[in-house]
Amino acid sequence: MRKVLIVSTVSRQFYLFEQGNIEVLNSLGYEVHASANFSDANERLDALGIIRHPFDIQRSPFSLKNIKAYKQLKKIMKSENFDAVHCHSPMGGVLARLAAKSLGITAVIYTAHGFHFYKGAPFVNWVVYYPVEKFLARYTDHLITINKEDLYKANDFKAGQVHYVPGIGVDTNKFDDAVGRREEKRAELRIEEDTVVLLSIGEMIKRKNHETALRAIAKLENQNYVYLICGRGELDSYLQELTLSLGIQEKVRFLGFRNDIKEICIASDVFVFPSYQEGLPVSVMEAMSAGLPIIASEIRGNTDLIENGVGGYLLHPEDIDGFAASIQKVVNNTPLRQAMGTNNKTEVRKYDTSVVKNKMREIYSGL
Incomplete structure (x- = not known):
């Protein structure tokens, strides 16, 4: 069975925003795994049927704990031999794409749920986040944006393919x-x-x-x-x-x-x-x-x-x-x-x- 790893910073991402993706992956025959800092885990995760791989990722890009988290994530990826990785959140996107690149995983998806560099954003956001996202785009086979402003920016990056998907949708x-x-x-x-x-x-x-x-x-x-x-x-x-x-x-x-x-x-x-x-x-x-x-x-x-x-x-x-x-x-x-x-x-x-x-x-x- 093919296996895909979904990576985020916090586990609530999976039941708040990834339920539809998990359903689609299951219908395509994928076994779905998920990595995050599961310190916020609750019973809502149980219904998703995902295989969990906790690691110590932190939301702050300046936290030195993310060095350890990168090594943990790389070990998880190596042990499971995933066919694809789909990452979310700024730090989840950074660590997952770097780890996947180092292991030669060629199917890497990143969903930008809203770039931190946006019209009117603080200057520091552009200094910190913009160059990182532009650099990591080359390690991204599919870059997904959820609004037109981000799509316009992403088209200047060197990702394999850039997509527009209207968020997680609403029923x-x-x-x-x-x-x-x-x-x-x-x-x-x-x-x-x-x-x-x-x-x-x-x-x-x-x-x-x-x-x-x-x-x-x-x-x-x-x-x-x-x-x-x-x-x-x-x-x-x-x-x-x-x-x-x-x-x-x-x-x-x-x-x-x-x-x-x-x-x-x-x-x-x-x-x-x-x-x-x-x-x-x-x-x-x-x-x-x-x-x-x-x-x-x-x-x-x-x-x-x-x-x-x-x-x-x-x-x-x-x-x-x-x-x-x-x-x-x-x-x-x-x-x-x-x-x-x-x-x-x-x-x-x-x-x-x-x-x-x-x-x-x-x-x-x-x-």
């Missing part, structure tokens, strides 16, 4: 099945049917920029709304204190980590996403699948998904007044909300999981 059909649950979920959350529900999904970290959204909704004139935020992270306390200082604590609900994102999207009316940096955001695709208009930052990934003024509005991540005005416009105009949502529900079909699986099947079949 748009599951949102169709959940339509009848809007009233049920609203009742559970104690939200009246005539209340406009604003929604954001994302970790409570600086990159997701929840602060801009909070400061924007504090400026809304129409007060018939509630703002739901799904996610958790290091800025939890800070953001909750910010709602108090802005006087909007009665309008904002921090829901934490949720397993019912699909139903919450269906129960909402507007999606707000002021993130500073993305590859191709799944949460935006989920909101589009639920038929929501999107008020988002004008950044890589978001610009692939949303046409400004058609599926929503795109603004600078720190344009608080712009976010406030755009949210106000769709809150006050139900026909506009519905038109934008209908457009998004159609547009997101291009990013369905079936589309992504077909593209990945073509790449894997050609190894």
Whole structure:
């Protein structure tokens, strides 16, 4: 049986982003192995049926522990005699490609889930990450990008082949099945049917920029709304204190980590996403699948998904007044909300999981 090794920094990559790839590989007759730092492992990995190979990879490119991790990964590759390696994450991509090259593995795939050198990125990102990715491209048989900005950059690299695959996709059909649950979920959350529900999904970290959204909704004139935020992270306390200082604590609900994102999207009316940096955001695709208009930052990934003024509005991540005005416009105009949502529900079909699986099947079949 042919064997493939998927490499990442953390093991949650496998169940959050690699499930579709694993299914495709299994259907093509591959035995799927996975290497990562499994310190974050949980029971969700068990359902994937992958063979695990832990090693001590670190996320920081400056960690000396990655020297040891490289030797461990090389030993894993040598002992299993893999037919192909598919790597993810910046450090996973570095160590896996170097190890595969040293062992003569000729089928090496790297998926860039969003280059760290992007339009508006800190100068240090360009100094550290750009030359490394450009150099390692020569050790990459298939370089996969998930948005148009990265595709443009990757075409200047010397990889064997450069592909565009629209992220991990989203199962748009599951949102169709959940339509009848809007009233049920609203009742559970104690939200009246005539209340406009604003929604954001994302970790409570600086990159997701929840602060801009909070400061924007504090400026809304129409007060018939509630703002739901799904996610958790290091800025939890800070953001909750910010709602108090802005006087909007009665309008904002921090829901934490949720397993019912699909139903919450269906129960909402507007999606707000002021993130500073993305590859191709799944949460935006989920909101589009639920038929929501999107008020988002004008950044890589978001610009692939949303046409400004058609599926929503795109603004600078720190344009608080712009976010406030755009949210106000769709809150006050139900026909506009519905038109934008209908457009998004159609547009997101291009990013369905079936589309992504077909593209990945073509790449894997050609190894």
